[in-house]
Amino acid sequence: MLIPEPREDASDSARNERRKRAPKSDNLFSVEHRVMAADRARMNGHRGGILWFTGLSGSGKSTLAVELERMLFAKGCQVFLLDGDNVRQGLNADLGFSPQDRSENIRRVGEVAALFAEAGMIVVSAFISPYRADRDRVRAAHPAHFHEVHINAPLEVCEARDTKGLYRKARAGKISEFTGVSAPYEAPQAPELVIPTAEWPLARCVAELAAYVERKLALPLCARQLAPVRRAAEA
């Protein structure tokens, strides 16, 4: 069996970076993971990365994330969506919506997203993530992978949409610490991308997102493994 020589990729350095941070125990040994990010990228035709959506409830994060995942998958990308549906009910089922729990929620999502990116996947993360400090911590921990995308719609528009009826409940005092009503939303100051969902139709929003992925994460044709190795089929 021919195994390509591992070559280092920019994102392989994330692994080395992580080793420098001290965990709670020092009885840990690093095993050399022989599948490098560069090899995964050649197989997939794109690098791994985190598209970190942030925005108010009702701004369109989930809708856009679902549409983008579907479009990228149809193009042959390895893509996965992290959101309240699959994270809040599993990994983070022990966390609520207090500032401290939101913070830990975002920290964990950031670490999981980084693992997915390391595995070569494009991960779309769709959480309100209202605190700048929480988002900046994810960026600082995984600078090579982090792409902040502000799904931007004015509060009035989000509240008027109120597709989930949550603003109504929040105004009636039935939900506490609701972002935009009784808890702050700190908009990104320098996001990689802004999608103004109150101004653009859905199709344009998705197209702009896909074009960004193509620019930032797709490999040029010449760098791809054009005939994917599917030797499992012959085993």
Add this chain to the structure above:
Amino acid sequence: MLIPEPREDASDSARNERRKRAPKSDNLFSVEHRVMAADRARMNGHRGGILWFTGLSGSGKSTLAVELERMLFAKGCQVFLLDGDNVRQGLNADLGFSPQDRSENIRRVGEVAALFAEAGMIVVSAFISPYRADRDRVRAAHPAHFHEVHINAPLEVCEARDTKGLYRKARAGKISEFTGVSAPYEAPQAPELVIPTAEWPLARCVAELAAYVERKLALPLCARQLAPVRRAAEA
């Protein structure tokens, strides 16, 4: 753009199962994720799944996991390794080795592994995971994805190998709560697979693991998408 009709896969039911469990907040809405497990499997040529390695320190978990990851990747599989190197230093850097922290460590690893499996990947999880109850909880939460693999070598053999010098430290009292010395190891009672690393050479161990993956997770040729859609290339 042609998007295949989603068809439900056995593992798509995991998502529905998860919805039944109550998270801490009830203000969560499920968005339909339109990329189904069955579609991912057709693209990858295999289903997602968790190969949950368990065994004493020095039993060979990491060595086998690294070799298996490399072999499966070379065969064209989407595969990723979760271990202390990439989990303990990131997601679980806040956890130590007390029984409670070990338990939470395993819970989180199980949830992350299930996300990877849902994303279509074969995830190899290489943690001692000494407590039966912790492993059983992961199995119960994700029965469709969980494959328990006992990396089995007698304590004497592991201690004689002592490649990391940890048994020596543990016997000298320099590490507390060390599995097999000062903390229990509860061997699986009905694992899907046992790999006796003290009896078999490395090559046989890896070959048996790969054969198990082929039997349990690979799709028959006729069910695969033979010409992978890489439309990103033409965009």
